[in-house]
Amino acid sequence: MDQPNILEAQKLTKVYEDGLCALDHVSFSVKAGEIFCLLGDNGAGKTTTINLFLGFLNPTEGIPFINGIDVTKDPLAAKQHVAYLSDVVMLYPNFTARQNLDFFARLGGKNNLKREDYYNVLRQVGLQEKAFEQRLKGFSKGMRQKVGLAITIVKEAPAIILDEPTSGLDPKAANEFLAILHKLRAQGRAILISTHDIFRAKEISDTVGIMSEGKLLAVKTKAELEHENLEKLYLDYIQGKVAA
Amino acid sequence: MWKMIAEKELRDHLQSTRFLVAAGVSMLLLVMSIWMGITHYKARASQYEQGVQMMLDLASQQSNWMTVTNSAWRKPDAMEILSNGVNSDIGRYSDIGSGRDVRLVRSEYSDDPMLAAFQFLDPTFVILIVLSLIAVLFTYNSINGEKESGTLKLVFANGISKAEYIIGKLIGSWFAILAPVLISFLIGALLIILMGVDLNGSGWGRYGFFFLASVLYATCFMLLGVFVSAMTHRSSVSFLVLLVIWICAVLIVPKAATMLAGRAMPVPTVDEIESRLTSYNTQARIEFFNDMTKRSRARFKSMADMKPEERQPAIAAFQTENEAKRKEMEQGITDYSARIYEDYYNQKSRQELLAFSLAKISPASQFQLATMKLGGTDVGMKKRYEDAMKQYKVQYTDYVQKKGGGGFQMRVSTGRGSTTGSMTGPPQQKIDISEMPKFKDPDYSFGTSVTGALFDLGLLALFNVFAFVAAFVVFLRYDMR
């Protein structure tokens, strides 16, 4: 692949105030048109990695880059090139789906979108038409997640970061969700996903990074995984049977 | 960017049920309290007219100035509508005349104990309680609530700085709180006009300042709400913390300060002072009579061997001497009373100063003191009226004296005149009261009220600045994860 690196982690290290080393020299990169999956148990350091990319945390060591911009140096500029969806997506319950989308779109620099443009994006993520102008109060988790995804899409950023996007979704909703990710990949976005779900990881990703206790133990491409049992591999890695 | 946040914040409020209910209730209460204030004021105004008219009618029936019972009435000020303050606590009028102490009597609370028990629901009270609660209710989760719903991270995944965000947030929330207050005050102004309250330019100016004070007060609690919300990570925690702060600031500090000041600087009660005065009075009179008896015995002894024609001037001399002594005694009593009251007021004002200084750490007290000053119903009201009435008393007694009345002697002679029924003159003429000096209420202009309120308004503004800086700085360090 000769695509440029859109997201890049350079020896990211994070030691929390309490002395816990949540991240230990983690390096990887995500190219345009690639889905990179951070696979790891709870507490492996996935969210910490993502928080470093978004400037919510400062790395103890190493640098996160978005579109070539050092996040630690110019976080505001870097964040203009990334769309993000957190694991908790309640959004604004008093706003309708369209109003939520409108607010975040303008925050992301899309100032002149019309109502119909918003509807198009909401259609893309598969939200029922009648929910477009309904308040989020009554939405199910899956519906909220769709609106959240619409928010990440509408920004049209080259990089997309999703933290545990399918946790809590029913299989149908999760499948729809993943179908949209494929579309986004086809558009040339660089997508970073964190998950603890091995099957989903294998299903959607071009590259899987196996994480445990703050270390990135292995990075496998889809081709490399073709003939391997990812589950076994994963367990072997985190139990230390295979040297990283 | 901050505009976007402010707009979103305002819209979020406007679309929430919480806002609709809270703003609706506060507007209803505020407008209702203004309406009640107007009704109350108008009732007081007609009561005042009647009282004054009755007094004048009665006076014009008299044929001698000595039998006139004059009284000075407090004229209701339309600003009482906004802040009733001590208005219902102090008497509505005082009798005026020589030998009568100026004392405001017949307060509304004494006439209507129900009113005293339940207090008066004036706009000041509504704002004090309801507006502060609402400001807290609107903001207790303004920061940590967004964290809980994950929107904080979502917002900050964009190129927006924390400073822009918090500014926008504060401005948006501020407008949300401003809206119901502004609407209530506009409706209130309309009511004042429609219900025919004659409010002059100074009155409207004070109305405007009252609005300003209310906005400053509500802003205080709004900033406090955001500050606490940015200090904590869970909205249930910040709600509790704010509730405690609210209870302390609004309910406890003002009362505790007064109690503390009472302990630290005890002042005798009015009853104690009255009883002290009464005993002094009695003592002075007993001494006077004892002295008179002694002197009259001596006189009679010396008069025993006088010729009848010599007795007449001797008796007259005795009477003049007596009168002089009596005057001296009464002067003594007046002086003593004046001294004791001055002492009392000095002590009282020192105690009040202490109480207020203590209470002023709370924005609720700052607000209340400012609005009472604006309404002219502050704690200085009683003294202001009593001083004006004392001045009027001097003016009036001088006038009566000039009209041929005055002193003990006259009363005796009128008594004699009526009993003997002197039929020689024309039928008794009624006195002409048209030139009788009228009581003028102490001057309480726009300038006086605003200058009086300025210090507390300044404190309130200062509190706002501190709360703003605190909320701002704390948010800059807020952990968004």
Ligand SMILES: Nc1ncnc2c1ncn2[C@@H]1O[C@H](COP(=O)(O)OP(=O)(O)O)[C@@H](O)[C@H]1O
């Ligand atoms: N603020 C913090 N202070 C101290 N330790 C933390 C903090 N946040 C997370 N951790 C710890 O860092 C490790 C990685 O956490 P996280 O990145 O959230 O894991 P994941 O998202 O993979 O489940 C965990 O052991 C977690 O307990």
Ligand SMILES: [Mg+2]
């Ligand atoms: Mg996580």
